[in-house]
Amino acid sequence: MFIGPDDHERPNPFYTMDEHESPDLTEDEKRLFADLMPEDLNEILDTGVNRRHFLKLMTLAGGGILAAQSAVAEQLIARPLSETIPTELVPASIENGVNVSLKVNGTARKLAVDSRMTLLDTLRERLDLTGSKKGCDHGQCGACTVIVNGHRVLSCLTLAASCEGKTVQTIEGLAQGSQLHPMQESFLKHDGFQCGFCTPGQICSAVALLDEAKKGHASYVTENVRQSAGPAKLSNEEIRERMSGNICRCGAYPNIVAAIQEVHSGKPVEQVFRSV
Amino acid sequence: MRPFTYTRAKDATSASKLLTGNPNAKFLAGGTNLLDLMKEDVERPSTLIDISELGLSDIKTISSGTNKGGISIGGLGKNTDAANHPLIRQNYPLLTQAILAGASGQIRNMATNGGNLLQRTRCPYFYEVAMPCNKREPGTGCGAKEGINRMHAIFGWSEKCVAVYPSDMAIALAALDAVVNVRNASGQERSISMADFHRLPGDQPEKDTILTHGELITSIELPRNNFADKSYYVKVRDRASYAFALVSVAAALETSGNKIVQARIAMGGVAHKPWRALKAEQLLVGKEATEANFKLAASAEMADAKPLEHNAFKVELGNRSIVLALQMAMNGGKA
Numbered sequence: 001m002f003i004g005p006d007d008h009e010r011p012n013p014f015y016t017m018d019e020h021e022s023p024d025l026t027e028d029e030k031r032l033f034a035d036l037m038p039e040d041l042n043e044i045l046d047t048g049v050n051r052r053h054f055l056k057l058m059t060l061a062g063g064g065i066l067a068a069q070s071a072v073a074e075q076l077i078a079r080p081l082s083e084t085i086p087t088e089l090v091p092a093s094i095e096n097g098v099n100v101s102l103k104v105n106g107t108a109r110k111l112a113v114d115s116r117m118t119l120l121d122t123l124r125e126r127l128d129l130t131g132s133k134k135g136c137d138h139g140q141c142g143a144c145t146v147i148v149n150g151h152r153v154l155s156c157l158t159l160a161a162s163c164e165g166k167t168v169q170t171i172e173g174l175a176q177g178s179q180l181h182p183m184q185e186s187f188l189k190h191d192g193f194q195c196g197f198c199t200p201g202q203i204c205s206a207v208a209l210l211d212e213a214k215k216g217h218a219s220y221v222t223e224n225v226r227q228s229a230g231p232a233k234l235s236n237e238e239i240r241e242r243m244s245g246n247i248c249r250c251g252a253y254p255n256i257v258a259a260i261q262e263v264h265s266g267k268p269v270e271q272v273f274r275s276v
Numbered sequence: 277m278r279p280f281t282y283t284r285a286k287d288a289t290s291a292s293k294l295l296t297g298n299p300n301a302k303f304l305a306g307g308t309n310l311l312d313l314m315k316e317d318v319e320r321p322s323t324l325i326d327i328s329e330l331g332l333s334d335i336k337t338i339s340s341g342t343n344k345g346g347i348s349i350g351g352l353g354k355n356t357d358a359a360n361h362p363l364i365r366q367n368y369p370l371l372t373q374a375i376l377a378g379a380s381g382q383i384r385n386m387a388t389n390g391g392n393l394l395q396r397t398r399c400p401y402f403y404e405v406a407m408p409c410n411k412r413e414p415g416t417g418c419g420a421k422e423g424i425n426r427m428h429a430i431f432g433w434s435e436k437c438v439a440v441y442p443s444d445m446a447i448a449l450a451a452l453d454a455v456v457n458v459r460n461a462s463g464q465e466r467s468i469s470m471a472d473f474h475r476l477p478g479d480q481p482e483k484d485t486i487l488t489h490g491e492l493i494t495s496i497e498l499p500r501n502n503f504a505d506k507s508y509y510v511k512v513r514d515r516a517s518y519a520f521a522l523v524s525v526a527a528a529l530e531t532s533g534n535k536i537v538q539a540r541i542a543m544g545g546v547a548h549k550p551w552r553a554l555k556a557e558q559l560l561v562g563k564e565a566t567e568a569n570f571k572l573a574a575s576a577e578m579a580d581a582k583p584l585e586h587n588a589f590k591v592e593l594g595n596r597s598i599v600l601a602l603q604m605a606m607n608g609g610k611a
């Protein structure tokens with residue numbers, strides 16, 4: 001799950017607690033606190049700060065990042081989301097609510113969102129579609145790429161409010177039942193990932209890219225943009241340029257290009273790890 | 277992000293009216309610049325007027341007026357569609373190349389032509405609210421002038437601001453003598469040439485353009501020209517793709533035999549607005565299209581550059597990029 005720097009007003013699973021849960025810190029949480037802020041631990045225990053408070057503090061302090069450095073925190077945070085939040089979670093407060101109806105992976109959805117809510121946060125936090133990833137939240141990495149009305153876009157720079165009547169396809173919607181999309185198959189065959197964080201964005205981007213090529217779209221490396229004759233046949237250089245909006249921190253690029261080339265050309269491409 | 281109200285505009289005039297009535301309201305088009313800046317707390321609109329569904333996206337041949345026979349592209353059309361439209365690819369390949377040199381496939385699918393022109397500087401001091409910046413907060417000073425200014429201006433900067441304007445598309449539009457059509461809340465229209473649309477920083481770096489609050493970019497007009505056979509967009513950046521320009525050059529030539537009849541050169545990454553290299557252009561007219569003449573023209577232009585502490589490299593880079601762009605243009609503009 002994503003535990004990067006966060007919008008502090010975003011509804012956060014760690015705020016949410018069941019009524020019957022103990023208001024005191026668990027032993028694990030005490031240890032986590034000792035890990036992160038040893039000097040404050042005694043005061044916290046003395047003044048009886050309750051768990052809700054602690055968890056809120058953790059979140060506000062950018063605890064996501066801090067906590068990620070702690071082994072204890074990892075266990076805590078790695079608890080499945082479903083334990084803590086109901087699926088169609090309605091956040092406690094919506095400011096400047098906007099009603100939107102949109103279609104996500106074929107299903108019509110109607111929801112009231114805070115005007116500030118991005119499509120990415122809506123997918124992840126409201127619709128429980130956590131495939132799309134929040135890498136940078138500023139349009140710089142492509143991890144949040146989804147396909148809206150047939151075009152690849154960045155869901156982190158799209159307001160949910162602006163998606164009225166639109167059709168959204170995410171990584172979760174590419175497979176037909178248990179039949180993977182050819183691009184997913186090809187990423188598997190070519191090992192087009194390492195940690196996998198960028199992969200949903202890479203695959204959505206690649207799927208839409210092939211449509212763009214079919215329509216004959218040009219790129220900055222297209223030799224002669226004045227020649228717009230039918231579907232474009234993409235060299236590996238073309239694929240690299242057209243995929244440059246998807247950053248892979250693990251550097252799986254050669255494998256990603258091979259995976260896309262195989263689907264694009266319709267012919268088997270040798271796996272990079274076999275050819276070296 | 278700070279709270280704001282969101283309204284979907286019904287038509288262009290009512291959108292402008294909504295904006296005019298509220299000094300803190302902003303239009304939302306593709307959102308790729310505005311939302312980013314709102315997340316950074318640089319932009320703090322109280323209201324967003326969503327204009328993205330208003331249409332105004334046609335690309336068509338202009339049938340009357342001064343630019344008759346030229347092509348008009350809708351202010352709310354997407355960058356991807358402008359770049360790939362057959363009329364643009366065939367007649368203004370320079371514009372296609374410049375748009376495709378910018379951002380990424382995803383961003384170009386979202387970015388609108390009007391929004392692209394109005395994107396704000398990527399100066400890190402502008403982006404970081406803890407730093408001084410006269411553009412973001414007039415009167416706080418310029419952090420970049422004596423700070424880290426590798427990416428900054430070498431032409432036309434002022435004591436108040438050394439930021440550069442980031443758009444690639446606009447550099448080609450400047451070279452192509454494009455005209456920006458805008459409409460205000462009372463329905464009045466005006467046409468602004470690309471040369472006048474963006475400003476140098478002077479004493480008011482907070483103003484990027486001469487647009488007034490409430491004016492909506494409805495279309496951009498490209499006059500007819502004879503540059504389609506010989507034009508090229510060079511973009512030099514820190515990585516091969518998906519990065520802003522250190523220096524870019526849009527060059528277009530019209531020749532008769534090997535003699536230059538007309539030349540257009542605009543530079544990106546060097547000033548607060550698209551920088552027309554007028555000196556170089558004038559030197560080229562009537563001359564043979566040779567490397568020696570390209571070099572003379574380039575160095576005449578770059579001789580006026582006033583680099584800052586960290587960006588003197590842009591002068592030589594500009595020199596070479598102008599020459600390269602002209603050579604590529606002579607070569608038929610092929611990548």
Ligand SMILES: Cc1cc2nc3c(=O)[nH]c(=O)nc-3n(C[C@H](O)[C@H](O)[C@H](O)COP(=O)(O)OP(=O)(O)OC[C@H]3O[C@@H](n4cnc5c(N)ncnc54)[C@H](O)[C@@H]3O)c2cc1C
Nearest residue numbers: 139305306307308309310378379388390391392443444493
């Ligand atoms: C990671 C990243 C990399 C990028 N790289 C490049 C690059 O290399 N080269 C490049 O050129 N660009 C680059 N961009 C910038 C991108 O091109 C712009 O963000 C985009 O063009 C802005 O268009 P938009 O429709 O999304 O504008 P918005 O963000 O919606 O609006 C921008 C501004 O224009 C105003 N506005 C929008 N439309 C109109 C209109 N019709 N009339 C009046 N006002 C209007 C808005 O109120 C706002 O103030 C990059 C962006 C990102 C996020």
Ligand code: FES
Nearest residue numbers: 135136137142156
């Ligand atoms: S999360 Fe959207 S581009 Fe990085």
Ligand code: FES
Nearest residue numbers: 194196248249250
């Ligand atoms: S697989 Fe790790 S970021 Fe791409």
